[in-house]
Amino acid sequence: MSADLFRLDGKTALVTGASGGIGAAIARTLHGLGATVMLSGTREAALTALAAELGERSHVQAADLADPKAAEALIVGAEAAMGKVDILVNNAGLTRDGLTLRMSDEAWAQVLDVDLAAPFRLSRAALKFMMRRRAGRIINIGSIVGSTGNPGQANYAAAKAGLIGLTKALAQEVASRNITINLVAPGFIETAMTGALTEEQRAALAGKIPLGRLGQPADVAAAVAYLASDAAGWVTGSVLHVNGGMAMI
Amino acid sequence: MSEVADKVKKIVVEHLGVDEAKVTPEASFIDDLGADSLDTVELVMAFEEAFGVEIPEDAAEKITTVKDAIDYIEKQKAE
Numbered sequence: 656m657s658a659d660l661f662r663l664d665g666k667t668a669l670v671t672g673a674s675g676g677i678g679a680a681i682a683r684t685l686h687g688l689g690a691t692v693m694l695s696g697t698r699e700a701a702l703t704a705l706a707a708e709l710g711e712r713s714h715v716q717a718a719d720l721a722d723p724k725a726a727e728a729l730i731v732g733a734e735a736a737m738g739k740v741d742i743l744v745n746n747a748g749l750t751r752d753g754l755t756l757r758m759s760d761e762a763w764a765q766v767l768d769v770d771l772a773a774p775f776r777l778s779r780a781a782l783k784f785m786m787r788r789r790a791g792r793i794i795n796i797g798s799i800v801g802s803t804g805n806p807g808q809a810n811y812a813a814a815k816a817g818l819i820g821l822t823k824a825l826a827q828e829v830a831s832r833n834i835t836i837n838l839v840a841p842g843f844i845e846t847a848m849t850g851a852l853t854e855e856q857r858a859a860l861a862g863k864i865p866l867g868r869l870g871q872p873a874d875v876a877a878a879v880a881y882l883a884s885d886a887a888g889w890v891t892g893s894v895l896h897v898n899g900g901m902a903m904i
Numbered sequence: 905m906s907e908v909a910d911k912v913k914k915i916v917v918e919h920l921g922v923d924e925a926k927v928t929p930e931a932s933f934i935d936d937l938g939a940d941s942l943d944t945v946e947l948v949m950a951f952e953e954a955f956g957v958e959i960p961e962d963a964a965e966k967i968t969t970v971k972d973a974i975d976y977i978e979k980q981k982a983e
Contacts, residue, residue: 786942786946829942831940831942832942
């Protein structure tokens with residue numbers, strides 16, 4: 656097997672939530688493998704800074720995916736800016752944690768909307784173009800909690816579990832058009848959010864992970880890069896767990 | 905042949921990659937022209953785009969032949 660199978664030269668990728676730790680790592684990795692990338696997110700300054708770091712082959716289009724109309728506009732904009740979208744990475748997401756007994760309808764709906772409905776809308780819009788080209792990759796970023804659940808995250812766990820169902824249904828719908836849909840399910844990843852933890856808390860967390868450390872955004876990005884590459888041409892409807900062995904499912 | 909019929913035929917030939925002679929009014933997209941369910945969705949979307957009409961899901965389901973498509977679009981255009 657040639658290493659070229661993992662290259663992405665000439666390919667274009669749209670990464671949502673690219674201003675976050677994992678999204679930025681995904682964008683960096685795909686770009687490093689030769690892809691042209693469109694960075695999307697709500698924090699335009701962070702996106703612009705990342706684009707400046709990447710240099711050539713990078714574009715920015717801010718979008719607030721809480722707005723149902725934003726998804727289609729983002730896909731049309733990315734198609735126009737890059738000429739095509741070969742790879743869509745549905746990474747944007749948010750959490751509104753709280754125990755179910757105290758969770759408002761609004762907190763439930765917001766998480767379901769951004770974490771599940773937005774990937775659906777983005778996929779639908781992107782597929783119109785991918786179907787014509789008879790090629791495409793959609794990679795959804797799920798979570799370990801979509802398979803295991805997690806107290807305080809009923810909304811987030813439901814959305815991420817829903818994303819698995821969406822991935823599998825869609826994969827079957829468009830497989831005949833040479834389009835693959837897969838999901839990467841990260842475990843506990845070190846990001847700005849986990850930076851607030853004490854050394855003790857981190858050690859306790861790492862103790863629950865067979866590989867003995869928290870994940871890095873780059874660990875997730877590598878899995879995405881594989882699924883985006885020609886090497887994964889025969890992989891669709893699958894869930895790739897990247898969790899250091901925390902849940903072997 | 906009407907302008908609509910001509911354009912519909914062209915879209916069908918282009919999308920399904922079939923011989924123009926096979927695209928008769930009675931031809932069924934699935935039974936005669938080798939389309940699968942995804943092709944029929946793509947065709948409907950192509951018609952919508954080409955003619956600037958909206959074809960709702962329940963109407964789209966009833967469009968199974970070339971003639972069905974032409975009739976539906978001509979009716980929409982006339983309204």
